Amino acid sequence: MDIKIAPSILASDFSVMGETVKKLEASGADLIHCDVMDGSFVEPITFGGQMIKNIRPLTKLALDAHLMVEHPQTQIKFFAEAGADIITVHYKACNKISGGYLADTLRLIKSYGVKCGAVVNPDVPVEHIFPVFPLCDMVVIMSVYPGYGGQKFIGDVIPKIKKAREYAVSIGRPELDIQVDGGVTEENAAEIIAAGANVLVAGSAVFKSRDMAATIAKLKS
Ligand code: DX5
Numbered sequence: 001m002d003i004k005i006a007p008s009i010l011a012s013d014f015s016v017m018g019e020t021v022k023k024l025e026a027s028g029a030d031l032i033h034c035d036v037m038d039g040s041f042v043e044p045i046t047f048g049g050q051m052i053k054n055i056r057p058l059t060k061l062a063l064d065a066h067l068m069v070e071h072p073q074t075q076i077k078f079f080a081e082a083g084a085d086i087i088t089v090h091y092k093a094c095n096k097i098s099g100g101y102l103a104d105t106l107r108l109i110k111s112y113g114v115k116c117g118a119v120v121n122p123d124v125p126v127e128h129i130f131p132v133f134p135l136c137d138m139v140v141i142m143s144v145y146p147g148y149g150g151q152k153f154i155g156d157v158i159p160k161i162k163k164a165r166e167y168a169v170s171i172g173r174p175e176l177d178i179q180v181d182g183g184v185t186e187e188n189a190a191e192i193i194a195a196g197a198n199v200l201v202a203g204s205a206v207f208k209s210r211d212m213a214a215t216i217a218k219l220k221s
């Protein structure tokens with residue numbers, strides 16, 4: 001499978017976001033990972049649909065909106081209309097509302113013609129989202145607790161990545177995108193890919209490096 005790198009703009013300087021997005025495209029990034037935080041599901045607040053709308057005309061890359069928000073259904077319209085290509089929502093945010101909320105949210109995202117994905121935190125068994133795999137364009141395994149960039153990769157999630165890929169194969173979706181988000185580095189990327197992930201989010205690894213293109217190429221290989 002092709003490996004895709006999704007740099008997280010959370011780790012970048014928000015005052016020069018337009019330039020950053022163009023640089024990422026020139027550096028070989030495959031998606032732009034946009035960490036949306038609401039100050040409730042996670043402590044910090046980052047940005048909303050306005051950011052997606054403003055960077056949309058600056059790049060052809062897919063914009064990957066990772067919604068770390070309570071009540072994600074209330075936000076889908078804004079991110080879809082702003083131009084997100086994929087919107088991912090957290091199992092934990094959905095499940096606390098009702099059992100059917102996650103599937104309904106994924107269907108709502110699709111109704112806008114936008115790709116959708118479900119996200120599990122490090123302490124949520126991936127089996128909890130098996131029922132929605134058929135609805136998902138991507139599943140996301142968090143390898144840190146959401147809220148902050150620059151955290152250390154939680155190695156315990158490796159078996160979950162394997163289970164996710166095995167289950168995707170078993171339901172006839174061998175090409176399902178499996179994204180790993182948090183603490184991805186040049187050192188652990190090979191292990192994450194070997195476990196079955198094909199989309200790696202990288203915030204600090206890309207933005208703290210001197211040569212973004214070289215780092216993205218190394219993460220892919
Ligand atoms: C964590 C975010 C991640 C994070 C990744 O809440 O969802 O996308 O920004 O950043 P690094 O790669 O620095 O862990």
Ligand code: ZN
Pocket residue numbers: 008033034035066181201
């Ligand atoms: Zn993220």
